[in-house]
Amino acid sequence: xxxxxxxxxxxxxxxxxxxxxxxxxxxxxxxxxxxxxxxxxxxxxxxxxxxxxxxxxxxxxxxxxxxxxxxxxxxxxxxxxxxxxxxxxxxxxxxxxxxxxxxxxxxxxxxxxxxxxxxxxxxxxxxxxxxxxxxxxxxxxxxxxxxxxxxxxxxxxxxxxxxxxxxxxxxxxxxxxxxxxxxxxxxxxxxxxxxxxxxxxxxxxxxxxxxxxxxxxxxxxxxxxxxxxxxxxxxxxxxxxxxxxxxxxxxxxxxxxxxxxxxxxxxxxxxxxxxxxxxxxxxxxxxxxxxxxxxxxxxxxxxxxxxxxxxxxxxxxxxxxxxxxxxxxxxxxxxxxxx
Amino acid sequence: xxxxxxxxxxxxxxxxxxxxxxxxxxxxxxxxxxxxxxxxxxxxxxxxxxxxxxxxxxxxxxxxxxxxxxxxxxxxxxxxxxxxxxxxxxxxxxxxxxxxxxxxxxxxxxxxxxxxxxxxxxxxxxxxxxxxxxxxxxxxxxxxxxxxxxxxxxxxxxxxxxxxxxxxxxxxxxxxxxxxxxxxxxxxxxxxxxxxxxxxxxxxxxxxxxxxxxxxxxxxxxxxxxxxxxxxxxxxxxxxxxxxxxxxxxxxxxxxxxxxxxxxxxxxxxxxxxxxxxxxxxxxxxxxxxxxxxxxxxxxxxxxxxxxxxxxxxxxxxxxxxxxxxxxxxxxxxxxxxx
DNA sequence: ATGAAAGCGCTAACAC
DNA sequence: GTGTTAGCGCTTTCAT
Numbered sequence: 001x002x003x004x005x006x007x008x009x010x011x012x013x014x015x016x017x018x019x020x021x022x023x024x025x026x027x028x029x030x031x032x033x034x035x036x037x038x039x040x041x042x043x044x045x046x047x048x049x050x051x052x053x054x055x056x057x058x059x060x061x062x063x064x065x066x067x068x069x070x071x072x073x074x075x076x077x078x079x080x081x082x083x084x085x086x087x088x089x090x091x092x093x094x095x096x097x098x099x100x101x102x103x104x105x106x107x108x109x110x111x112x113x114x115x116x117x118x119x120x121x122x123x124x125x126x127x128x129x130x131x132x133x134x135x136x137x138x139x140x141x142x143x144x145x146x147x148x149x150x151x152x153x154x155x156x157x158x159x160x161x162x163x164x165x166x167x168x169x170x171x172x173x174x175x176x177x178x179x180x181x182x183x184x185x186x187x188x189x190x191x192x193x194x195x196x197x198x199x200x201x202x203x204x205x206x207x208x209x210x211x212x213x214x215x216x217x218x219x220x221x222x223x224x225x226x227x228x229x230x231x232x233x234x235x236x237x238x239x240x241x242x243x244x245x246x247x248x249x250x251x252x253x254x255x256x257x258x259x260x261x262x263x264x265x266x267x268x269x270x271x272x273x274x275x276x277x278x279x280x281x282x283x284x285x286x287x288x289x290x291x292x293x294x295x296x297x298x299x300x301x302x303x304x305x306x307x308x309x310x311x312x313x314x315x316x317x318x319x320x321x322x323x324x325x326x327x328x329x330x331x332x333x334x335x336x337x338x339x
Numbered sequence: 340x341x342x343x344x345x346x347x348x349x350x351x352x353x354x355x356x357x358x359x360x361x362x363x364x365x366x367x368x369x370x371x372x373x374x375x376x377x378x379x380x381x382x383x384x385x386x387x388x389x390x391x392x393x394x395x396x397x398x399x400x401x402x403x404x405x406x407x408x409x410x411x412x413x414x415x416x417x418x419x420x421x422x423x424x425x426x427x428x429x430x431x432x433x434x435x436x437x438x439x440x441x442x443x444x445x446x447x448x449x450x451x452x453x454x455x456x457x458x459x460x461x462x463x464x465x466x467x468x469x470x471x472x473x474x475x476x477x478x479x480x481x482x483x484x485x486x487x488x489x490x491x492x493x494x495x496x497x498x499x500x501x502x503x504x505x506x507x508x509x510x511x512x513x514x515x516x517x518x519x520x521x522x523x524x525x526x527x528x529x530x531x532x533x534x535x536x537x538x539x540x541x542x543x544x545x546x547x548x549x550x551x552x553x554x555x556x557x558x559x560x561x562x563x564x565x566x567x568x569x570x571x572x573x574x575x576x577x578x579x580x581x582x583x584x585x586x587x588x589x590x591x592x593x594x595x596x597x598x599x600x601x602x603x604x605x606x607x608x609x610x611x612x613x614x615x616x617x618x619x620x621x622x623x624x625x626x627x628x629x630x631x632x633x634x635x636x637x638x639x640x641x642x643x644x645x646x647x648x649x650x651x652x653x654x655x656x657x658x659x660x661x662x663x664x665x666x667x668x669x670x671x672x673x674x675x676x677x678x
Numbered sequence: 679a680t681g682a683a684a685g686c687g688c689t690a691a692c693a694c
Numbered sequence: 695g696t697g698t699t700a701g702c703g704c705t706t707t708c709a710t
Contacts, residue, residue, distance in 0.1 A: 004482070006687055017697045022689060032690095033695055055458045056399050057687035060702050065395060067459075075427060081420035088414060088441060097455060099406075099438045102427060116436060119394045120406075145344070257622050264626070284623035287603070310394055335386075345703055356681045361705060370680055371706095396703035399686050 005049045014038075014045045021046070025053065038057030059121065067097050068310055069117035071110055071127035074102045079253065079280055079297075080128070083150065086303025087126060091196040094311055096123070106226055107132040118145060124310035128152055131193055145334070148306045152194050158321040160313065162305045166196045166279075169295045169328040171201025173277040174249050178211050180336060182247035182275050185213075186239055188232065188259050189251035191222035200251045200279060219243065224253060232258040233265075240266055246274060247336075253280035253294075260288060276335040284331075293336035344388045345476055352375075353384045353574060360385070374471055375652065390544060398460060406436050408456035408651055409464040410449055413441045418592065418619055418636075419467070422489065425642025437461070445566055446471040458485060463649035467491055474560060485652030485659075487645045491533050497660040499652065501644045503537045508634045508667040509542025512616040513588050515632070517550050519675060521586035522551075523612050527571060527598050528590035530561035539590045539619055558582065562594060571597040572604075580604055586675075592619035592633075599627060615674040622670075632675035635668040 007025075013017040014037065023032040024042045034042075045051075048304045049172040059065045068091050088098050099117060103110035107130045114136060117125060124146040129137060134157050135215035140147055140267050141159060149161040177185055187204045189197055201220070214257040221239055223231035236259055239245060256278035260270075268274050278285070285292035305324050346364075350357040355377065362371040363381045373381075384390075398404040407430050411419040427437050436458060442449035446469045447493070453475060455468035456464060463485040468476060473496050479486055480498060488500040516524055526543045528536055547554050560578055562570035575598055576586060589595035595617035602609060609615050609629040617624065617633045644663050 004687095008687080018688080019690080020696065026689085028690095035386060036695060038507070038695080052454070052458050054460065054687050055455075056460045057702090058689080060393075060395050060399050060686090060704090061688050061690095063702075075423065076421045076424035077413075078415070078417050078420065081417065081423075082415045084420075084439070085413065085415035085441060092440075097438055097440075097459065098425070099436055100427065101431075101436075102424060115391070119391050120436065121393065121395045131611075167631055177341060257626060260626055282623070284626040287596060287599055287623040287627050289628045302533075303486065306703080344701095347703080357704080358681065358683095358706080359679090363707085374679060393703050397705080399688090399702090400704050400706090402686075484680080496693090 003099075004054070005051050006054065007051075010042070010045050010051050011050055013049060014041055016042070025051075027258075063121070063125055066095055066316075067099055067120065067122045068307070069099050069101070069114075069120075069125045069127075070102055071101045071113050071117070071125065073105050073128050073130070075100055076102070078282070079299075082299050083303050088302055088305055090304050090307040094307070096307075098313075102212035103130050105130050107208075109135070111136050118143065123314045124148065126150060126306045126310055129154065141326050145308055148309045148313075150302055150306050153195050153323070154195065160189070160309045160321050161323050162302050162309065163196070163323065163325045164297050164302070165198035165325055165327045166266075167203040167206070169330065170200040170249070170251075170279065171207050172203075172330050173279070173293075173295055174204050175210070176330070176332065176336060177247045177249065177275055177277055178207060178213070180247075180275060183211075184219075184243065184245050185247040185249060186219045186221060186236070186243070186245045187249045188221045188223070188236060188252065189253045190255070191224055197233060197251055204249055206214030219245070223258070228254065229258050229261075233261040233262050236262050237266065240268060240274070248274060250276070250277050250278040253278060253282040253285075256280075256292065256294075257282060257284050258283075270335050271337040275337065288335070291333040292332050292334045293333045294332050298326045298328060303327050343393070344390050345393065346390075349381070349384050349388055349390050351641050352388060353380055354603075360395075362411040364390075373519070374478050402460070403462055403653075404460040406438055406459065406461045407646070408438050408440070408453075408459075408461035408466075409473070410442055410452050410456070410464065410587060412444050412467050412469070415441070415460065416593070417621070418638075421638050422543045422642050423640055426607045426646055429643050430645040433646070435646075440585055441467075442469050444469050446475070450475050452651045453479060457482070462653045463487065465489060465645045465649055468493065487648045489641055490633050491535050491644050492662070494534065495581070499648045499660050500662050501664065502535070502664045503641070504664055504666045505538035506545070508537040508669065509588070509590075509618065510546050511542075512557065512618070512632075512634055513543050513546035513597065514549070515669070515675060516586045516614055516616055517546060517552070519586075519614060522550075522552050523558075523582065523584050525560060525590060525596050526580070526587040526588045526590065527560045527562070527575060529594070530563055530621045531541040532639055536590055543588055558584070562597070567593065568597050568600075572601050575601050576605065579607060581629055589615070590618040592617060592621040592624075595619075595631065595633075596621060597624050599623075599631075609674050610676040614676065620670075624674075627674070629674045629676075630672040632672045633670050635670050637665045637667060640665050 003186035007018045007021050030037045044109045091098050110130045126148045130153045134154050153161045221235040281294050346357045346360050349360045433560045440452035449469045465487045467490040473493050492500045493650050560574040619632050
């Protein structure tokens, strides 16, 4: 009752060689010319003994693990876990299993996870790359394991990637604020070189430029990943008290939640005194007294495309590296209202 | 530059047998009496060729995959992704990798994931079991794969589990409302047989009973997983309009977010008109105009204990099934204020 | 001190 | 039609 039953057990039970059983298992009884009666017998034995294939052995033999590695900054972050869910479903649909690792925006940590995943023979890697991980990604590609980048990307690194139209979305968000009569618009973002945040910043600047509003670097508040709440409380608090800001554009949901807390603490009314637009969504946005206007990322599409690209490579595609850019959706609610 | 380098490649490069290389790799050069010079040579070759062990092969040989399977209801739910992160870190620390699946509270789906994971030879399974999965869990245990249940549990199923003191926490939460002068207290929960929700309900009832407040079944609003927002909007909305409710106890964060939206829609003021206490936490609770009083689950401890139990079993413990129950923390803020 | 070889469970080419 | 066997990469026993 105890040990796992193997091909051999089934074969012995029927009194045939393991090859026949293998053929039947893989639906090759026709090609291999297994007699119908034998096929039936073997099928019965498989069912009776409740045979379950050992996928590790299969993987060793075939060189395919049917596993996709997913490395995100932090799986406990709702944005990444939402993507993970989409990727999981999509992978499952195609017979793949997901192994997940969190790299905390840290290239060394990411490197370690990559190594472990590669040694486990993942068939492909989908990742949100940390800063400074270009080199290691290149190495992985050299070893012929497909990589698909999501959310972030790097210039001059030939690798498949799925991105969002960060620039355009940010531009639209800030233009919306301007159209609502705001001109003293601050931006809250991370102190980071990640290109997607740079793009959002450029979108913000472009919106100002298009309306002849001078860009004031001092109106960009930057937070660090490590002590975000503190940075935002200090930086944004200072700015709000002194600069006569009438709108804020947040570069992502985490920043927005931190920033809205500051607004609350200072008793500043949204949108009467300060209008707000944020990148990403959050449960908290719905419950805020002034439901937050936000830019919705196409999470579903990102996940699906990433898996599609990965599987395409696994199946041998050697096309040039592809970059897919997906538009975001702008959801207007109350927080961005005109004065 | 291309193919993966195997033990054989290293051995050939040095001109020795693969056994020696294997010994050195596993730090057994002393026990096996490999000469120091040879050890050095082999070490150099390993480094030079950048040898990476094939963990699949190792797993096939050893019967250990060094993989833990985690099955949750939905990885995109922040509560589960937070636990997943803790488990991931803990597993990594012990040299294990996590494969993750979402079962959507569905026993059949869970069953499928379990099969896939078992066929991949996971060394243990940590799961939030769906209703009706006792049977399949028993089967897994029979096959000698350790299982640890988290969050939920079943009576009369001998299996390791990590739980929270649901009854006591709910009791404390509702007593707090009563002490704040509320007596017309509704509860919002799921229409489910899951025991941890039953426990929370019992805690609610006990608090009423201790204060001679008659229990009114009509004051329990139940939602389904499928159309939660609709159910809560209808059920809770109806109750609020007709029953003179002065407080609500929410059985988890998702329910609370849905419920608070209803309160907002009806223009009901928290806590002046209706006081609120919720199980679980949520970013949204901080941003609500009246920061929500809640019961914080010991996510860190749950994850760590679960991994500890799993690894303990993997290492051969055959002790009786253990049940660990961890207390929750009550965080008082404004939403539960007295009238 | 080192090598040869069996075997983990499976696939597939080849032999009968 | 069915059986035999090599081999995927590794560990480990047994010989030498």
